[in-house]
Amino acid sequence: MSDQIKHECGIAFIRLLKPLSYYQEKYGTALYGLNKLYLLMEKQHNRGQDGAGIATIKLDVKPGHRYISRYRSMAQNAVADIFGYVHNKFVDIQNDTPELMQDAEWLKQNVSFIGEVLLGHLRYGTHGKNSIENCHPFLRQNNWMTRNLVIAGNFNMTNVDELLEQLYELGQHPKEQADTVTVLEKIGHFLDDENQELFDTYKKEGLSNVEITHKISENLNIAHILRRSAKTWDGGYAISGIVGNGDAFVLRDPSGIRPAYFYQDDEIVVAASERPAIQTAFNVGFNEVQEIKPGHALIVKKNGTVTQEIFREPQEKRACSFERIYFSRGSDAAIYRERKQLGRLLIDQILKSVNSDLKNTVFSFIPNTAEISFYGLVEGLHKYIKKVQKDTLIGRKDALSDQELDELLSMAPRVEKLAIKDVKLRTFITADADRKEMVAHVYDTTYGVIKNDVDTLVAVDDSIVRGTTLKQSIIKIIDRLHPKKIIIVSSAPQIRYPDCYGIDMSKLGQFVAFEAAIQLLKARGMENIIDEVYVKCKASLLLPKEEIINHVKDIYRPFTQEEISAQITKIITPKDTIAEVEVIYQTLDNLHIACPEHTGDWYFSGNYPTPGGNRVVNKAFVNWREGSDQRAY
Known part of the structure; x- marks a missing residue:
């Protein structure tokens, strides 16, 4: 994505099902769980660069001994910082008494973070302050072991105000108006209950308090607690938690918006936001890693039993399609195939735009995240060329000259790496004019491969949010190569609506597609639609969220995709650009063909999977119309 946005936190959960001595004997280290947690988090570092944190719990610790450890960091490389901190605890032991590093029981009793239940989190801050207090895991402490709670998650709730009001009615006084706090306190309340x-x-029954403590630990009904806690949650979420006694859970929202995967065998239970992280860390196959079902919680009891239980009635699965287009790492086999298919499905539009003139067309991609869809595009072009060659040979086999035959057989897409991001360049200057000048040089380009004023340059991007980087940098840079035409191709459809489930895309005015639609309405004397939508959106905010519909769709309704794309082209084209510029977007139908199991497309269609989404989009329009820079949830 040429426009950088923040998104999607990551979770990593491990439960060791054997005593620590087992891992010491089999794998040569009692730090097996910590090492695997480090791998899980590093393999998901794309999911959070604003901070990270871990928490561990030791099972069956005697009273008076510490059994919960937590450490969070906002260092530039937070994961490495955290595990450097943890491993420093073993340096003196390794140097002074190395034999103790082989004594798993001694390590468990004497060194923090050596536990059987481990939880990690990588944070991308979508809104608000970015401080250590905002880093997960969050901890709710109590002297009763079974009342302690640690949670970490990848989620946003659309109805934080409603959830806070419910906490007030329960007699609580949360310290902060944030969905993480409300989730923690809601689960904590019903855990206390x-x-x-x-x-x-x-x-x-006449049991002593000590006996009761053990009985409670054995019989906590985690699924029941989660059912009561999540009854009114509206949002997308994958949340992992650990109770102080060692009971643990990973739950996923009823629409399956946020991703969550798990693997288990007789040694371990592991869960994470991305499948490849589990595959790599534990060397297991694609089919051995399962998805946590929507509306279900993966529950691991202290005694090691593992179940998946319903905590909310599952809805139609609306898993986030942006995970497939951009957010998740492309090393997932299914995502890799889908991204290539997104590229292939763009071919008809591109060929139409270049009049099928492949001889004078050069294909490239802009950010590295577009590389896989670019490969799919190139594969599709080869297939197209083979069809052209076959049809021509069949139809004109007796009429082709030697020169024509040579040209036919030499047909191939021209593929070049033209825009290369200079990762060393930092746009640290704060003055707008200076910053724009620096942004224009973030990408380097490859000279000498474009025929001046003859070639068309097709550049694939995976998605276009604001269009800022295209206008301020990329188009200016590739225009210096003197192509006749520049075609920017997005493998995602037009982003028209805000997200409210964990991605930093909450303000309508920042979307170039929205800006284009507004400009078209004004240019065609249809400004009354803007006013009408504002009145409808404003009135809808007084309704229960379940009765609200998305009125912002009316802004786009008068126009075809092609009309909005043409207006976007005008917006993102710098005034002094010499080449003709065109922007092509993936169609919504083709997105669904490429990603059939991930139909969450509200960014593009405005069809939100939860009632709170419609409230958010209408509120976002009201904010835009009133000039408010506040987020809509």
């Missing part, structure tokens, strides 16, 4: 109910039951 469950503890109290069990305590009262066992007290009536």
Whole structure:
């Protein structure tokens, strides 16, 4: 994505099902769990660069001994910083008494972070402050082991105000108006409730307090706690939590918006936001890693039993398609295939735009994240060329001259690397004029491969959000190569609507597609539609969220995709550009063909999977119309 946006946190959960001595004996280290957690987090570092954190819990620790450890970091390389901090705890032991590094039980009793239950988190801050206090895991502490709670997640709730009000009604006073706090306190409240109910039951049976403590630990009903906690959540979420006794869970929202995968065998249970992280860290096959079902929680009890249980009624699966286009790493086999298919499905539009003149067309891609869809495009072009060659040979086999035959057989797409990001260049100057000048040099280009004023340059991007980098940098740079025409091709459809489930795309005014639609309405004397949509959106905010519809669709309704693309082209083309410029977008139908199992397309279609989404998009329009820079949720 040429426009950088923040998005999608990552989770990593590990439960060791054997004693630590087992891993010491089999793998040569009692730090097996920590090492694997490090791998899981590093293999998902694309999911969070604003901070990270880990927490571990030791099972069956005697009273008076620490059993929960947590460390969070906002260092530039937060994961390395965290595990450097943890491993420093073993340096003196390794140097002074190395034999103790082989004693798993001694390490567990004497060194923090050596535990059987481990949780890691990588943070991308979508809004608000970016401080250590915003880094997961979050911890809710209590002297009762079974009332302690650690959570970390990849989520955004659209109805934080409603959830806070419910906490007030329960008598709580949350310290912060944030969805993470509300989720933590909501689960914590019903965890307390469950503890109290069990305590009262066992007290009536005449058990001692010590006996009751063990009985509560054995009989906590995690699924019941989660059902009560999540009843009114509206959002996309994958949340992992650990209770102080060692019970643990990973739950996924009812529409499957946010990704969550797991693997288990007789040694370990592991969950993460991305499948390849698990495959790489544990050397397991694609089919051995399963998705956590929407509306289900993967629950691992202290005794090691593993179940998937429903906590919310599953809805139509609307898994995020942006995960497939851009967010998740392309090393996932399914995502790799889908991104290539996105590239192939663009061929008809591109051939139409270049009049099928491949001889004078050069194909390239802009950010590295577009590389896989570019490969699919090139594969499709080769297939197209073979068809042209076959049809020509069949139809004109007796009429082709030697020169024509040579030209036919030499047909091939011209593929070049033309825009190369200079990662060393930092746009640190804050003055707008100076910053724009620096942005214009973020990419280097390859000279000497374009025929001046003859070649058309087709550059593939995976998605276009604001168009800022295209206008301020990329188009200016590739125009210096003197192509006749520049075609920017997005493997994603036009981004028209805000996200409210974890991605930093909440303000309508920042979308170039929205800007284009507004300009078209004004240019064609249809400004009344803007006013009408504002009135409808404003009125809708007084309704229950379940009754709200997305009125912002009316802004786009008068125009075809091609009309909006043409206006976007005008917006992102710098005034002094010599070459003709065109922008081509993937169609929504083709997106669904490429990603049939991930139909969450609200960014493009405006069809939100939860009622809160419609409230957010209408609120975002009201904010834009009133000149407010606030987020809509």
